[in-house]
Amino acid sequence: MFLTVLLQVxxxxxxxxIGAAFGAALAALAAAFGIGKIGQSTMESIxxxxxxxxxxxxxxxxxxxxxxxAALFAIIVCLLAIVL
Numbered sequence: 001m002f003l004t005v006l007l008q009v010x011x012x013x014x015x016x017x018i019g020a021a022f023g024a025a026l027a028a029l030a031a032a033f034g035i036g037k038i039g040q041s042t043m044e045s046i047x048x049x050x051x052x053x054x055x056x057x058x059x060x061x062x063x064x065x066x067x068x069x070a071a072l073f074a075i076i077v078c079l080l081a082i083v084l
Contacts, residue, residue, distance in 0.1 A: 017082045024078035031071030035064045 042060040046053045 020078045020081035023081075024075045027071050027074035027078065031067050034067045038063050038067070 038060055042056050045056050
C-alpha cells in the first residue's frame with residue numbers, strides 16, 4: 001500500500017518537472033521571437049528614416065532588455081519548479 005502511494009507521488013512529481021521544463025522552453029522561445037520582431041521592426045524603420053537610427057537603436061535595446069529580463073525571470077521560476 002505504502003509503495004503504491006509512493007510511486008504515485010513520484011509519477012506526479014515527474015509530470016510537474018516535465019511541465020516546468022516545457023514552461024522554461026516556451027519562455028525562451030517567446031523571448032527569442034519577441035526580440036527578433038523588435039530587431040526586424042527597428043531595421044525596417046532605420047531603412048525608411050536613416051537619420052533617426054540612434055533613437056531607434058536606443059529604444060530597441062531598452063525594449064529587448066525588458067523582454068530578456070521577463071524571460072529570464074520566467075525561466076528561473078520554471079527551473080526552480082524543477083529543482084524544488
